[in-house]
Amino acid sequence: MSVCVHVPLGDRAYDIQIGQGLLGKSAQYIRPFLRRSKVVIVTDSIVERLHLSSLEEALDKSGIAHSTLTLPAGENTKSWPFLSQTIDFFLNENVERSDVVIALGGGVIGDLVGFAAAILRRGVRFIQIPTSLLAQVDSSVGGKTGINTQQGKNLVGAFHQPILVLADIDVLNTLTRRNFIAGYGEVVKYGLLGDESFFTWLEKNGPSLAKGDIFARIEAVRISCQMKADIIVRDETEQGERALLNLGHTFCHALEAAAGYSDKLLHGEGVAIGCALAFETSARLGLCSQEDPSRVRAHFRAMGMKTDICDIDGEMPNATELLALMGQDKKVVGGQLNYIMVSGIGQSFMTSDVPTEIVLSVLHDAKNSGARSLPRQR
Ligand code: GLY
Numbered sequence: 001m002s003v004c005v006h007v008p009l010g011d012r013a014y015d016i017q018i019g020q021g022l023l024g025k026s027a028q029y030i031r032p033f034l035r036r037s038k039v040v041i042v043t044d045s046i047v048e049r050l051h052l053s054s055l056e057e058a059l060d061k062s063g064i065a066h067s068t069l070t071l072p073a074g075e076n077t078k079s080w081p082f083l084s085q086t087i088d089f090f091l092n093e094n095v096e097r098s099d100v101v102i103a104l105g106g107g108v109i110g111d112l113v114g115f116a117a118a119i120l121r122r123g124v125r126f127i128q129i130p131t132s133l134l135a136q137v138d139s140s141v142g143g144k145t146g147i148n149t150q151q152g153k154n155l156v157g158a159f160h161q162p163i164l165v166l167a168d169i170d171v172l173n174t175l176t177r178r179n180f181i182a183g184y185g186e187v188v189k190y191g192l193l194g195d196e197s198f199f200t201w202l203e204k205n206g207p208s209l210a211k212g213d214i215f216a217r218i219e220a221v222r223i224s225c226q227m228k229a230d231i232i233v234r235d236e237t238e239q240g241e242r243a244l245l246n247l248g249h250t251f252c253h254a255l256e257a258a259a260g261y262s263d264k265l266l267h268g269e270g271v272a273i274g275c276a277l278a279f280e281t282s283a284r285l286g287l288c289s290q291e292d293p294s295r296v297r298a299h300f301r302a303m304g305m306k307t308d309i310c311d312i313d314g315e316m317p318n319a320t321e322l323l324a325l326m327g328q329d330k331k332v333v334g335g336q337l338n339y340i341m342v343s344g345i346g347q348s349f350m351t352s353d354v355p356t357e358i359v360l361s362v363l364h365d366a367k368n369s370g371a372r373s374l375p376r377q378r
Contacts (some may be wrong), residue, residue, distance in 0.1 A: 003218060005225040007141070008233055012161045015224045020219055022168035023054040023129070027184055029060030030127060033163055035098045038065040039224065042074040042086055042113045043104040047131050050174045055129065067093055071109070078147045086116040090124075097121045100163070106132035107139035109266075111157070113146030118160035128162040129341060132175060133183025134268050136167040137190070137224035138245075142232045152263075159237055167225070169217050181210065181267030185275070187220050190227045190319060192275050192296065193247040196346030198223050203299050205292055210303060231303060236238045244348045247340045248274030254325035255309065258317050269306050273366075276300060276307045281354065281362045292345055309367040319363035323356065337345045 002019020017029060030039065039059065048070045059066045069089040071077045080190040095101060101115035101124060110128050119124035130140035146157020172180060184206070191199030202209075209216035228245065232354070235242040250268035279293035288352055297307045309316055317325070327337060340352045 001160065001215075001218065003222050005222060007161070007229040009161060011136070013145075014161060014163050014165065014254055016165040016167060016229070018136070018167045018169065018221050018225065019169050020168070020214060020218075020290070022166045023051060023171065025057055026119040026129065026166055027058045027064055028149055029101070029164060029166055030059075030102075031064065033100050033125065033127070034064065035070075037063055038103055039064055039066040039100050040090060040093050040095055041102045042071065042089070042109060043068060044071050044077065044106075044114075046108055047105045047109070050106055051131060051171055052104065055102075071112075073108075073197065075108055075148070077198055078112050081112060083112060083116055083147050086112060087120060090116065091119050095120065095124060097124060099124055099187070101126045101272070102129060103140075103162075104129045104131065104153065106130065110140050110358055111145050111154070112144070112147060114162065115147060115157050118145055118158040123160065125163045126160070128165045130165065130167055131171045133172055133180055133221075134186050134222050136172075137183065138186045138228065140165050140167070141228050142245075143224055143236070144243075158304060162195050165225075167221055169214060169221065172217060172361070173212065177210075180265065182266040182272075184210065184303060185268035185270075185272035185300075185305065187224050188299065189245075189271055189275055190224045192279070192342070192345060192347055193244050193340070193348040194227055194231075195223075196344070198227075199299070199345050201232045203302075206299065206303050213376055228311075240350075243338070243350055245343075246270070247348050248276075248278050249335070250274065250326050250339060251277045253328070254322050256315070257325045258322060259312060259314075264314055265306075265312050272300050272305050273309065273311070274305060277362055277366055278340060279342055280366070281339070281358060282360050284362060285341070285354065286342050288342050288347075295345065310369070316367060319360045319367060322363050322367075323360060326359075 005016040007014050035047045071082055103110045117124050128140035130136045143159045143161035145160050146154045149155050173219050205216045248271045251274035255270045276297050282288045283290050283293050300307045336352045338350050338352050340348050342348050343349050
């Protein structure tokens with residue numbers, strides 16, 4: 001079974017194919033884009049071991065020549081040295097302007113390879129084959145590409161849309177539960193920012209989805225991609241509405257920085273905590289009901305997810321220090337921090353009108369005692 005989400009961006013339009021067994025069938029999707037029967041693939045050492053042979057066999061059967069660069073797994077790969085190595089690989093493989101390069105991996109590989117494709121010969125086409133849940137529902141879609149620098153995450157990059165996304169649901173079976181559930185944080189984000197009925201569906205179907213229900217997984221990825229596609233078509237380069245996709249991210253980026261971008265906190269885990277904090281802040285400002293943050297946290301807890309700063313292992317900075325880290329956010333304009341707040345589940349909006357003392361009190365409570373509205377479960 002597979003479904004397709006179309007991203008209608010004019011001459012940059014593309015399909016997101018979502019379903020089972022897509023790696024094995026990948027050549028039939030890739031071939032129509034090739035002007036010569038050759039592709040280059042970039043992957044990481046973990047994905048190489050798990051999934052590269054399926055892609056290579058499919059290409060071999062279809063007579064498509066291929067060569068592969070394997071990079072180290074991990075966030076450090078999204079950096080200048082590996083961008084340089086990727087570009088050298090493409091040039092040494094004589095990748096031409098009309099060729100296609102393939103990113104096989106999670107968000108790190110997708111962002112790095114997409115950026116390399118954006119700048120090679122002023123832009124070559126690329127295909128995303130995302131292998132993590134987070135990449136399937138977020139980073140492989142929408143054309144944000146880039147690398148991290150010493151100064152921060154994603155500070156160097158380009159908008160460069162893929163020409164095709166192949167989200168093979170079967171590859172999710174190889175993720176650890178922690179990694180899968182972290183990606184699920186991004187799935188829930190879509191319901192919270194724009195579709196209460198999707199959040200309600202997740203409350204019902206989340207547990208079976210986590211256990212491996214294929215239909216629930218396909219449906220969750222489809223709805224997430226469709227919501228993202230709808231927003232991107234209206235605001236491709238984040239002049240306004242696209243920023244709503246960053247619900248929870250201002251809190252999340254501060255927490256990730258405080259955790260040293262380490263395994264202490266995976267990005268999707270930070271998104272979940274950040275969403276809970278955005279709802280808590282909104283409730284304290286009287287923008288949404290008190291029940292909303294309780295409902296959000298209850299679902300995260302039911303899924304075994306982190307919901308508060310005190311759920312993160314190890315010592316975290318105090319509220320004032322975390323607020324300073326939030327000031328590094330890309331949504332700071334003229335020194336003013338813009339927040340994504342909510343007026344209810346599925347109703348988000350951007351505002352700078354959030355008193356600092358309210359944010360400090362939310363951070364303080366989340367660090368010291370966690371949610372007060374429900375008994376804590378570890
Ligand atoms: N991950 C947020 C965006 O693509 O805009």
